[in-house]
Structure formats: C-alpha cells, structure tokens
Amino acid sequence: MKFWYLSTRKAGKDALMQETAEKMGISLEEKHIEDSLVRSDSPEMRELLRQMEAARIDAVICRGRMERILKEAGVSSRIPVIPIQFLASSTFSLFVQVMKQHPEEFLLPGAKAAVFSHQPLLINREIIRYLFHLEMINVVMEEDAPEYIRRKLVQAREEGATFIIGGLRVCREAAALGMRAYYTENADEYESYCHTLEMAVMFVENLRSQREYRRTLEFMMDYSFEGMAMISPDGRVVISNAIVREILGQKEITGRPICELAPELDRQKLAAVLKKGETIYGNILQIRDHAVIVSAVPYLKNGQIQGAILHMNQKERVENLESQIKNEIYSRGLAAKYHFSDIKGDSAVMEQCRYEAKQFAKNQANILLFGESGTGKELFAQSIHNYSTRKDQPFVAVNCGALPMSLLESELFGYVGGAFTGASRQGKKGLIEQADKGTIFLDEISEMDLQGQVRLLRVIEERVITRVGDDRVIPVDVRIIAASNKSLQKLVREGKFREDLYYRLNVLTLRIPPLRSRGKDILLLAEEFLARYGERASKNLELTQDAGNALLSFSWPGNVRQLRNFCERLVIVSDRQKVDGGMIRRQLADICEEFPEEERTEKEEPEVPAPNLSQLSEKERRERERLEEALEASGGNRGQAAQALGIGRSSLWRKMKKYGLDETY
Template sequence: MLTIKDIMNPNLKNKESELILPERTKLRDISINTIQSVIHEYINVTDESGMLVGAVKTERLYYLVLKQKESEFMQILDSMDSGIIAIDRDTRVYYVNYAYARILGVNISKILGRYLSVIEPEASLLDVLKTGKSQYVQDKLVKSVNAYVDTDMHPLIEEGKIVGAFSIFTDVTNINKLHNEVQRITEVAEEYNRQIQAKEILEQQKIIGESKVYLDCVNKALKVAPTDTMVLLRGENGVGKEVISNIIKEKCARSNKPFVTVNCSAIPNSLIESELFGYEEGAFTGASKGGKMGKFQLADGGTLFLDEIGDMPYEMQAKLLRVLQEGEIERVGRQERIAVDVRVIAATNKNLEKMVSEEKFREDLYYRLNVVSIHIPPLRERGNDVLLLTDYFLKKYCEKYHRELDIDRRVYHCFLQYNWPGNVRELINVIESAVILCDGRTINLNDIPEAIRTAYREKTQAKDKVEQRYTFGDRTLKEEVEEFERELILHTIEKFGGDKEKAIQALGLSKRSVYRKIAKNGTRN
C-alpha cells in the first residue's frame, strides 16, 4: 500500500509547513479534512527518529489521498504481480503499484500525481484515453531495464463517458528467455539430426567425408532434394559435383525415374542441339533412320544433369532457356513442339557471374538456373577428410589389385599439406598409382608423384626457415631486427649486381638511412 515515502521529494526539506507527516504513513489513513486545513504549499516528512527527510506538495497529496478514498479496489491491486498504472481524464497519474515500479525500473515518486502527457507524451495509454479503444502490445522491450513486457490498455468509462485509462504490464522476460532457450536447443537438436542424416546418407552411398563444410553441403542438397526446383552446383574440377547430384536424385520424388547426364563441354557445338532435343529422320546428313530422341526426352519425368553448363555455346543458351521456361522442346527438323517434364540440375567450375558481365553467358539463363546454389568445397578446405578418403581408396585399390599395403605417416602428413588442385579426382589417381607402383608393403614418399613431394619439401623448408629465423636465442628483439635488416639490404644489393643506387630505390629508403644501416650492421661493400 502506498505511503508518504513513495511520493515525497527527498531533496525538499525544512519547507514552511504547519503539518508534519511520518514517512511510513499510508495514504489511505490520511484524513482529507486534515490536508484541506493546510494553508502551506508543502507538507514536511520525517523518519522514525523525527528527522526531516523530505517534503510532499500539499495539492499532490490531496489529489492522491482523494483517489485512494474513491478507489476501494486499490488495496487488491497493490498485491498483484502485474504492473498497473491509472490516469484520470486529464492524464494525471493517480495510481501506480509497486509491481509497475519493479518491472519498468521507475521510481513511483517520479510519476505518481504527475501528468503522463508531460512526463511521457508518446505513451500509448494517451491514445487509449483519447480514442476510448483498448490496445494490446506484445513483447515490448523496455531498454532501460532490458525487460520484455506485454501491455494491456483499456479506457475507464462511467455513464458513457471516458473518465480515465489504465495499463496492465506483465513481465514476460523469463518466458521469452525460456522460449528462446527452447528454440535454441531445438535448433541445436535439428542441426545435430541434420549432421547425423548427412552422415547416414554418405554411408549409404559410400561417400566419404566428416568435415563440417562438406556435411553442410550435403545438408543443403538434402533440403532441396524433395523439391522440384532447379539446382546449380558450383565447385572446382574434381570436387565431386556428380556425387552431390546423385544425392539429390536419390532423395527426390523422381528417384525411380530416369537420371540422364550430359557433359556440355564434351559435345561439339554442331551436335549439342540434336543431343539435347533429338532430331527427325533426314534432319541433316548422317541422321539416323527414324530419328533419335534427345536427352530431354530420355529424362522425361526424371532428372537431367547438365554438367559443365558454363561451356555451353552462347547461341544454344537461348534455346535451353526457352525449354526451361516453357517445358517444351523442338526436335531438329521438326516444327511441332513436344512437352517434357524434367527437373534440371546444372553444374559448373566456371565463374558464371564474370561470364555474364563479359557477355559469354546469358544473364536470363543464369538467373533461371541459379535458384538454389550449392558450393562444393575443394579438398584442401575439408581438413582430415583427405585422410579418410586416402584410407578408403587405398582399401579399394588394394582389393582391386590384390595387394596388402599400408601408408607411412609422413605420406599422410604430406597429403594434409598438399593443395590438391585436382581435388578428389587427383587424390584417387595418386592412390591408385601408388598401389600399383609400390615395391614394398608400405607406401612411402617415394611412391607418390614428384610434384607432391616437391610441394611438401618446399612447405617444410619454409616452415623450418621461419622457425629458425624467429628463434631469438640469446639475442634481443632489437638485435634480431637489425640482423634481418642486414640480410635484406645485402640480398637486395646482390639482386641488383652490387648497384647500391638501384637497391636503395627498390628498398624505398633514403640513401642516408641505407648507408647508416650498412655502417651499423657491418654489411659488406
């Protein structure tokens, strides 16, 4: 229940007043007649020891005591967990409970008895008072206390007239936190399930990979598989775009229908139209008797995988676009169109965006194909997947060539360091070659291609050189820097055949600075 302490101003003391009230006095216990008899502007307030601790404006106290007397239900509202504020027809705040102060982090004395239109002119409660229409605001953030509240606002009506309005504030911060935590845990569980599903798919189809970047790629393929949308697979040569296309095919509604693959880069420009759309008998010299069905017709009802789409001739791209838009083909030598129902998956290792800007690939076809784009990571970004793939293909080719081999750990380390420009395809070739050529029972560095060994040696030597260079020993950092400068100056002078003028220009230093460092560090002339 509200007391004098809740509404007093502690900064006002020793005001001229014939009435003094203890700070613990409840507003409901104050007599209206007592306040009416006060002639001074303020009433002083004391604590239990009788010391002055503040003052309250007489008119404000009279207004609030009067409202307390009029509203018998306020004692009930004081005990509620929801925050409540009430204003009269003049927007003056005549009631605030303690829950309101706690939820919104405000001091009751700052608002009680004051005009809401003055202290918070943008308050929604003022609109309710003006229009007489209730409002409900959900999950409003109170930045000052970092809390979320639901606000239920209603007008107060007596005899058909609006006499005030009130708001009920419910703190939903903990509910929101619980909801967010449940949502977070759900998302974690879903992500975990997706990872498990991806691994199961990989195991079922004997696809090797556990790195997050590769599992994310597989998850994306699994998401898009049940739909009929077009998919564009992006990635370098040898990353396994056909593997991802097979995952999509196996998990789509067309899985038991034809899956036809076309390598756009392997078909001569003069034949690609007839390969895709087919031709009629006599359409051109050498045409088969009775004509021939094209890849689109062969894939009708199923999936067509257009590999190396970036190599498709520019003039052919317009015809492909029309087929994708209209779902109809025209066989070479035939005017009548044939309806086809085909899902298209395209793949490329080219930068299509650059090709579009250079007008080597049609922009409209690019956007038609690029509905869902899946990037397949190169082997060098897949971490320890290279070791899993190595073991898998070692076992495969040992069985094929009837050999029992293992791999020296230095080869594993070498494979992890190598950049694999040819990706998985290159790794497969390296393993097969090593299985065939290995003379002993263990594949070592001598059994792998010289290019890979050379790259490994260069990286190892560079690392050793860096470690050696930056091992200070007994020298200070300053001495190390001076030694580095000496080596750099010496190397640059030698590079220019002893011509110091050219060396100075290349180093970007002043002549004076270079000669000073030469003299200081003892660099030979």
C-alpha cells in the first residue's frame, strides 16, 4: 500500500508519523504545503491534487482541516481521505497539560472549557466533569475563515466558556477577543498515528475487496444476455452492464438518475419498487426509437429495501433470441409439430376427447394416454404439449417398445464417458435431460422393464436423474405423457408393471376412442386421405355411398393408421374416379384375414358355447384380447365397452359368453 501524508506543520514536526509508519511496515510519503495555501482553489493545491492522482496512491492521511479542504476539492470520491484520529486519551492529555500550567482555570466557580476541533471528540463529558471538576463543550469547526472562528468563539463565551483549548488559529482569534486560550501539543500522538494508520490499512483493504467484487459483478453482468442495472434508493445508477448503456446511448451512467437517462420510465412505478417493494414486469417502452422490455424488482438486504434491480432488453433482441432457441429445438428434432386442429373428427366421442385433452394441457400433472394401436396417441401428446405453457420448450418422443431394454436406459437417462463398452468418451445427455423444461412422451410405456420403471419413478418423485455410470444427480423439470395400448392395471396384477409408477402416471387419464366407435369420422378421414394421396398421384377419387357404407361396416382394428394406409392403397390400385363398395370389399378381403363381422346383424350371430381356451384359433385369441382390453378400460362397463368396440350390447354379451368372460366382468 502507498499512502501520502499531507501536513502544514514545519519540517521535522511530523517525524513521529514517518517513524510510526516505518515500524508498521507502511509506505508513507510526507507532502508539505504552506498553511496559507491550503485552499481548494489555490494553484498550489490544484497542482498537489494533480500529483496525487498521477501517483496512484491508495489513501491520503491528513489532519481535520486538510480533510475538509480535500473533500471540497472532490478528492474523497476518487482517493480515500483518512483524518488523524484524536483519541479520548489525547483529550485527557490536553486537560492535564493546561491544568499543570494554569491550575487557576480549574478553581474558578462554574469553570467551563470550550475545546475546538475539526472532528467530534470521542469522550464522555461526565468523565471530564468527574476528573477535572469542570464542564466541557466541544466546538466542531466546519470552516477556517477568521470570521467563522470569531463567531464560534463568541457563541462559546455566551454558553459560559471560561477558557478555550484549540489550535493556533483559534488561540490567535480568541486573544483578539480578550478570551483566555491555550494551545497544547498532543501528548498521545504516537497512539493516534498508530490508530489512524491501522484504520487506513483496514479501509483500503475493504475498498480493494469491494472493487474486486464490483469488477466480478460487472464481468458477470456484461456476460448476461439482458441489460441489468442496480439502482440506489434515491433512483441513481450504482452499477450497470454494457447492454443497458447501449440501450440508453450513454458511455458512463454510474451515479446518474435513471429517470433522467430514460425519461420514458414511469416515475411512480419505479418509486413504488424502491419504497414499497412492488415489481415492474414486462413493460414495453419506446426508448431511443427502440421497443424495450423493462422489468424491475426490489433489492432486499436483511428484509430492508436497499434499491432495485432493473432489467432492460430490446424487444427485437428478445424475439430474435426466442427464434434462435425455437430453431435450435426444431433442428434437433425436439419439437412438437401437431396441434389440436390437426386432429380430425366431428363425432361426439372425439369432441369430448379433444375437450378433455385441452383441459389436461392447462395443468402440469402427468398424463396417461390409453388407446389401441393407430388411434393417434402421439398426435394427442404433441397437441397437448403445444397447448400447454411448455409449448416453447422441447418435446421429446420415445418409443419404449422400439429399443432393446439395455439401450433404452442409457437413451433415457444418458451416460458418462466409459460407462459401458462402446460408450462415447464424452458421454451423452439422456432424452429426459434433453426434455428439461418441456415434455417427454413415453410411448408403449408397458414395454419398459422393472429396472427402468424404478428409475422413471425417481424422476417423477424427486425431479432428478442420474446418468448411467455416474452418481451425480441432475435436477430436471419435465412433464411426462405416457401412452399404452395395453391394460396397465392387468400388467400390475401380473407383476409386470409397478403399481406405484402406475398411480404416479395415472393422474390424468385420456382414453382415445378406436376408429370403429367414431361413426362418420371414418368417411371424413377417408376423404382427406384420398385427397392427400390423390394429389401426389394426380388422381381425384370419389367414394360412392355404397363404398362409404363398406368403410363404415369394417371394424378397423388398426384404427386411423390402417385407414390411412388403406386409402393410399386405393389411390394406387384404382383406375377410375368413382370408388364403389365392391372395390372396397375386394381390397379389404385382400389385406385382411377376417371379413368385417359387423356386416352381419346381431340376429344372425349364433350363441356358441364357450370352447376350451387352448383350442382357440389365432383369430379368436385376438378377438378375445380386444374384448378383454375394452372391458378392462371401461372398468367392466359393458355399454362403454360395446361402444368402444363398435358392436351392440347383445353381441358383446354373446362374445363374452363365448370366450368365458361373462363371469369375470
């Protein structure tokens, strides 16, 4: 550390200060200036100030009068000014010296001493009264002009002062007024100097820490993507980053009122932040021909408002950043492209299904989609994501049945480098981690093994993941939409699916109706698919009424996916514009093992005694499984199950008896 000591005393008078500094290992350089030149406007003083700044010193040490002059010159705002401390023991020394030389002053009735100083004396007046049997008043001088000193002396006399203790200037003016005044040397100067130098070292060290903290803070703020500024309780800028200065068009704004720099700011709202702790969020203002998004929050310390943190961002910059993020998400294939408007169908069951899905999208709870293969479960999952508050965040789809169990775990949770043979050196972020802040769609969740189910349960309960080969936990915020075409309740009973995971996933259940229960939606979808594939093949196919009836009579076990593929086949094989019922039936017969049973009336269906299950054909086993899944999904409600299967209640009853399900449901 490098200090300067400014003094008006004659050479040699302050040798003790230099000796004290040397003993303490402090670099101190003494600078002498004539007492008559100690004015903030004198050329000599201005030159001294210039040298002071050029020397890059850490602090200036001086006596009280010099401290005031330096502060008037503005030095203290750039270089710390430390006044020599006048200790309580120094005050005692003054009184002891006067008492030795002029004991009569202490014997007068009502004796009162007026001690003049540039700083308040740190001493209890009761102690002076007890030790010296007199009263003491402390006159703190704010100026050095003779008129000011005389006025203070007269005021002290009026307050009953019988003698004066002070510096040479005070003693000179007191004598001119006929007042007894005594000038004494500080007998405890060494202690005062030690204390002052210690205080200077502590002050500079603290200042350096603050400056380092400020530089770190400025560095962090400059690397922020948004404009930031700290505002003092009186509305002035304490610290800011480059983006705020760029928005305001100013190179230096520290110490300036923010409302003068940005007159567009609402003064009343800002005052409410600084005084009442309110917030400003997302206000759009026009500042220097730019739309700027402004927010402000109170800065609290120990529960008290100490200012405000101001955020500023050009609206165009925010929109560009959002666009970049969206493009990045799309480029990585982590985006949902479908919306509810893409889900076609006017049937009552589809209207209800869409309504429930929209209601579910408004919440953050996990969703379980149940539906047969080909009903459009991922279409619903993407639409729910795009209708939710997470729509601008990633959407990640995983087919749990398409990956080997050994690979599914590492894909979902990621892994660290070298976690297993063939693992990337850099490791890999898992799909759940990639979906952070967004949605992950787990299709065919029923195919996940029990170990994977345990890890997924932890994600749901604790919102953390652990990569394969690592013990570090990574927090994630992700919404889970799971889907299954199998009865999870049945799998729970069979011990193939964890019951706790089932209840965690089954917070909101959406049952997607099979195509056969959607009535004329079949025709609506068929016409759309024929138009789509017909445009590609430069064909314009039309369905006759009989063709429509043929489509409606088929059960469509593969649902919308099967209908779409069938329409593509029609476009390819058809050589005429009109498609009739005969062509539909022939094409269905070519691609399906069964001809639609729904063509027969319920009266034509004979009641057949239940055969031995081991004797069922492959076709009968598939039909029995569909019946059981529909009954399971409806909770044993035969009316709902019949509607889901697209058959009558009596037909359902006969089939249940045929396959021995009538006693179970």
